[in-house]
Amino acid sequence: MMVEAVVALASGVTARSISLIAFGLDSLIELASACALIWRLNAELRHGRSMGEMAERTASRIGGTLLFGLAAYLVAAAGWRLWTRLGAEFSWPGLLVSVAAIPIMWLLSRRKLRIAEALGSRALRADAVESITCGWLSFVVLIGLLAQLALGAWWVDSVTSLVIVGLLIREGREAWTGDDQTGGGREEL
Template sequence: MEKQHKLYRTAFVLALITIFYNIGEGIISTYLGFEDESLALFGFGTDSFIEVISGLGIAHMVLRIQRSPESNRDNFERTALRITGVAFYILVVGLVVSSIYNIWTGHKPLTTFWGVIISSISILIMWILVWWKRKVGRELDSAPILADANCTLVCVYMSIILLISSGIYELFKIPYIDSLGTLGLAYFAFSEGKECFEKAKSDKHCCCD
């Protein structure tokens, strides 16, 4: 029983780490993305802020299943999911429209150096969180925590897209690559938004499990 309590406490701490990391990442990425005129980095940072809302729902979920492992998703979690879903869809529209505009006008970022740095750090941090959440989820035999780990993996995919687009532009200055990377981020943001609404309407833990 004591071990189980420690595992749930670890799961809650991991949820908090995810929240605070995304806040920091969001602030830094949006600022540098704006300064360097990199739409991909700015969009990546905005996505991080949306992940904070999702993270609050996850932290609440951990406390709920600790009290009652067989309980279903409650109103707080469903509301957080709906707000997150709306935010993702708004982000998708903004990213797609901005990308098309940048391609149309031939706009290019001043540099994507910070996109390379931030995405590299994000891949490392998020992969550690995925591994740790999976470890805790398996030891607790908790489908919700394992599902959260799989959903965190999406953040790794988005970081990889940012790394590839930022790296290619920084090395070869290929036009439109930053905008194409932004469209890649928009694809995953749309998928996450769709998933949020599906989760809010059911008791299924995660569409990516």
């Protein structure tokens, strides 16, 4: 994840691509979510189930907050780029990292969701959703880069960045409240 974040962020800054920057930020959010999850599991291991449940709520809310933050960034950055008609440049490293991330995130998220369901862990589910979101962002970045290469349109990066906002808000709300609004796993890649 760290390599993915560094490549996506560096490529995004170089190409002025908000979708690549968002992809890199999502990778960092995924790392933060994993750290929150480790904290939650350690709390239960060391202090018992009641402390684990409190840590579960806190870790889930951290995951939800991070998802909301990424959605806000995407709306603000894409809105600004569309308003000012600023486009991004094509990025081969961005294309490669997005292609590599799609199958990795798909496999990782499926495994995390299975374990989260077995444990009944909202925090692990939120972490799995971070992986799902990363996979969708990979796909959106890939489609955006290919469309940008084919069309050369200045607005493609911003529009493709906005595609993921609805998922981020829905999954952020679910992580924050603990309500499963996904209809039994529709969020899979």
